[in-house]
Amino acid sequence: MMQKKIFLILPLPxxxxxxxxxxxxxxxxxxxxxxxxxxxxxxxxxxxxxIVAFLRNRIARLYIxxxxxxxxxxxxxxxxxxxxxxLFFAASxxxxxxxxxxxKGRSDFSVGAVSFTVLAVLLLLSTSLRxxxxxxxxxxxxxxxxxYDNAAPAGVPFTYSFGLVFSLGDFSLTVSPITAILFPLxxxxxxxxxxxxxxxxxxxxxSSLAAIAVTAIACQCENTIGIISATVxxxxxxxxxxxxxxxxxxxxxxxxxxxxxxxxxxxEINGIVILAVLIPILTTEFAIVYSGMIYDLAAFGFxxxxxxxxxxLLGLIFPFKRTVPxxxxxxxFAIQTVLFLPFLIAEAxxxxxxxxxxTLSGMVSGLIVSLSFRNRERISRISxxxxxxxxxxxxxxxxxxxxxxxxxxxxxxxxxxxxDFSVFILVVSVPAMWLSNVYLLSVRAFGS
Numbered sequence: 001m002m003q004k005k006i007f008l009i010l011p012l013p014x015x016x017x018x019x020x021x022x023x024x025x026x027x028x029x030x031x032x033x034x035x036x037x038x039x040x041x042x043x044x045x046x047x048x049x050x051i052v053a054f055l056r057n058r059i060a061r062l063y064i065x066x067x068x069x070x071x072x073x074x075x076x077x078x079x080x081x082x083x084x085x086x087l088f089f090a091a092s093x094x095x096x097x098x099x100x101x102x103x104k105g106r107s108d109f110s111v112g113a114v115s116f117t118v119l120a121v122l123l124l125l126s127t128s129l130r131x132x133x134x135x136x137x138x139x140x141x142x143x144x145x146x147x148y149d150n151a152a153p154a155g156v157p158f159t160y161s162f163g164l165v166f167s168l169g170d171f172s173l174t175v176s177p178i179t180a181i182l183f184p185l186x187x188x189x190x191x192x193x194x195x196x197x198x199x200x201x202x203x204x205x206x207s208s209l210a211a212i213a214v215t216a217i218a219c220q221c222e223n224t225i226g227i228i229s230a231t232v233x234x235x236x237x238x239x240x241x242x243x244x245x246x247x248x249x250x251x252x253x254x255x256x257x258x259x260x261x262x263x264x265x266x267x268e269i270n271g272i273v274i275l276a277v278l279i280p281i282l283t284t285e286f287a288i289v290y291s292g293m294i295y296d297l298a299a300f301g302f303x304x305x306x307x308x309x310x311x312x313l314l315g316l317i318f319p320f321k322r323t324v325p326x327x328x329x330x331x332x333f334a335i336q337t338v339l340f341l342p343f344l345i346a347e348a349x350x351x352x353x354x355x356x357x358x359t360l361s362g363m364v365s366g367l368i369v370s371l372s373f374r375n376r377e378r379i380s381r382i383s384x385x386x387x388x389x390x391x392x393x394x395x396x397x398x399x400x401x402x403x404x405x406x407x408x409x410x411x412x413x414x415x416x417x418x419x420d421f422s423v424f425i426l427v428v429s430v431p432a433m434w435l436s437n438v439y440l441l442s443v444r445a446f447g448s
Contacts, residue, residue: 001093003200008059008099008100008102008103009050009054009059011095011096012046012050012062015066015092015096016043016046016068016423018067018070018088018089018091018095019073019089019092020034020042021085021088022077022082022085022142023038023042025084026141027082027084027085027141027142028143028144028166028168029076029142029143030145030307031143031144031145031146031149033146034108034144034145034146034164037162037164038164038220040143040177040390041164041175042182045177045180045181048181049062049167050062054437058108059099059103059240060100060103060104060105060108060109060112061111061115061285062106062112062320063096063097063099063100063103063112064096064097064100064104064108064109064111064113064116065091065112065115065116066092066096067092067093067096067097067100068093068112068113069090069116070089070090070093070096070223072095074086074089074090074122076168076169076171077089077168079169079170080142080168080169080170080171081167081169082142082168086294086406086409088149090142097197100112100165101373107195107199110191110195111188111191111192111195112156112191113192114183114190114191114194114195114357115187115188115191116187118186118187118190118191118226118227119183119184119187121227121230122183122186122187122226122227122229122230123173123183123230124184124230125227125230126179126412127174128174128175128183129171129172130171130172130173130174131170131172131214131306132170132172133173142166142167142168142169143167143168144164144165144166144167145164145167145375146163146164146165146166147160147162147163147164147165147174147176149165150165157272158177158178159176159179159244160176160178160179160382161176161178162172162176162177162438163175163176163179164176166269177246178244179244182229182244182245183229183230185248186226186229186244186247186248186251187254188249189220189222189248189251189252190223190225190226190227190228191256193219193222193251193258194219194222194223196258196259197219197222197258197441198219200258200441200445202443203211211422213377220256221433221434221436221437222437224433225247225250225251225430225433225434228243228245228247228250228426228430229243229244229247229248240344243426243430246373246430250430250431250434251440253434254438257438257441258441261441261442261445261446262442263442263445263446264438264439264442270379274313274316275317277312277313278313278314281306281310281313282310283404284312285306285307285359288302288303289303289308289355294349295349296417297345297417297418297420297421298417298420298421298423298424299419300345300349300426301304301421301424302424303359304339304359304362305425305428307359307362307366308336308362308363308365308366308369309366310363310366311362311364311365311366311367311368311369311370312366312367312370312394313366313370314363314366314367314370315366315369315370315371315373315374316370323372324368325372328368328372329368329369329370329372330384330424331368332336332365332372335361335364335365335368336356336362336365338413339358339361339362339365344358345403358410379427395425
C-alpha cells in the first residue's frame with residue numbers, strides 16, 4: 001500500500017518542473033533580491049502541500065487542483081503572448097489528470113475543483129489577483145519582484161509581509177508566505193467542510209425541505225467565514241488582518257468536528273439568568289448615551305446591537321404560547337435595515353425623541369426575532385439563530401469591502417469609522433455564527 005502511494009506522488013516533481021519552466025527559460029524573470037523568497041514560496045510551499053496530501057491521503061484532490069492550476073496558467077500565458085510555455089502547461093495538466101483518475105475517490109473531484117474556485121475568489125476579493133499591467137523590464141517578459149519595490153513597508157499589511165508580485169501582461173498576482181499557506185488552506189477547508197456537511201445530512205436520510213434548508217444554512221456558515229478572510233486581508237488596519245487566522249482556525253475546528261462528531265449540550269436558560277444578563281446590557285446602553293460615546297459610529301452600532309439583544313432577551317422572559325409565523329424574522333430584518341439608513345442615523349443623533357423611537361424600534365425588532373424562536377423545534381431555533389448572524393456577517397463584510405474601496409456609505413462619517421463599525425459586527429457575529437453552526441450540526445446528528 002505504501003509503495004503504491006509513493007508511486008502515485010512520483011509525478012509531482014515533474015509537474016513542479018513543468019510549472020517552473022517560464023522561470024528557467026526567461027519567460028518570467030526573478031529579481032535577484034527575491035530569489036530566496038521565490039524558491040521558498042515556490043518549491044517549499046509546493047512540497048508542504050504535497051506532504052500534507054500524502055499523509056492525509058488526499059493526493060487525488062491535489063492532482064485535480066494542479067490540473068486546474070496548469071490550465072489556468074496556460075490560459076494566462078496564452079493571452080499574454082507567451083505561446084512557447086502553453087504546451088508545457090498542457091502536459092502538466094494531462095499528467096495531473098492522468099494520476100487523478102488513478103487515485104480519485106467519490107468526492108475528490110468536487111472538493112478539489114471547488115477548492116480551486118474558492119481560491120480564485122479569495123485572490124480576487126483580496127485584490128491579490130489584479131488585471132492591471134505593471135511596467136516590467138520588457139513588454140514581452142514577466143517579472144517577479146518584491147512588494148516593497150513599489151510600496152513602503154509601513155503601508156503593507158502584515159499578511160503580505162515579504163510578499164512577491166508576479167506580473168505578466170495584464171495580470172498581476174501578489175503572494176506572501178502567509179497568504180500562500182492560508183489562502184489554499186481556507187479554500188480547501190471551505191470546500192471540504194461543505195461537502196462533509198452535505199454528505200452527513202444525506203447519509204442521515206435528510207430529504208425534507210426543512211432538512212435541506214438546515215444543510216444550506218450550515219454550508220452558508222462555512223462559505224461566509226471562508227470568503228470573509230479575503231476581504232479583511234486587504235486592509236492595513238492593525239487588528240483587521242488577524243481575521244484570516246480566525247477564519248482558518250474556525251474552519252479547521254469545524255473540519256475536526258465533522259470528522260470526530262460529539263454531542264454538544266447547552267444548559268437551559270431560566271428567567272434569573274436572563275435578568276442577570278439583561279441588567280448589565282441596559283446599564284451599558286445608558287452609559288454609552290450618557291457619556292456621549294453614542295456620536296461615534298461604532299459605538300452607535302454597538303448600542304443598536306444591544307437594543308436588539310435587549311428585545312431578544314425580553315422575548316424570552318414573556319410567556320407566549322402561540323407560534324409566530326416564520327416570515328416575522330424578515331420583518332425584523334426590514335426594521336433593522338431601515339434603522340441603518342444614513343439619514344435616520346443622523347436624525348437619531350440630533351433629536352432625543354427620535355433617538356428614543358429609534359432605540360424602541362431596535363428592541364421591537366429583537367422581540368420579534370425572539371418570539372419567532374418560541375414553540376419551535378430546537379433545530380429550527382438554531383437554524384434561525386445562525387441565519388440571523390449569517391446575514392449580519394455578510395452585511396458587515398459588504399460594508400467593509402465597500403469602505404475599503406472608498407465607496408461612500410454614511411455621509412458625515414469617515415471610511416475608518418465605517419470600517420470600525422463593520423469590524424465590530426464581524427467580531428460579534430462570526431464566532432456566534434460558528435458556534436451556532438457547530439451546535440446545529442450536533443443537534444442534527446444526535447438530537448437535542
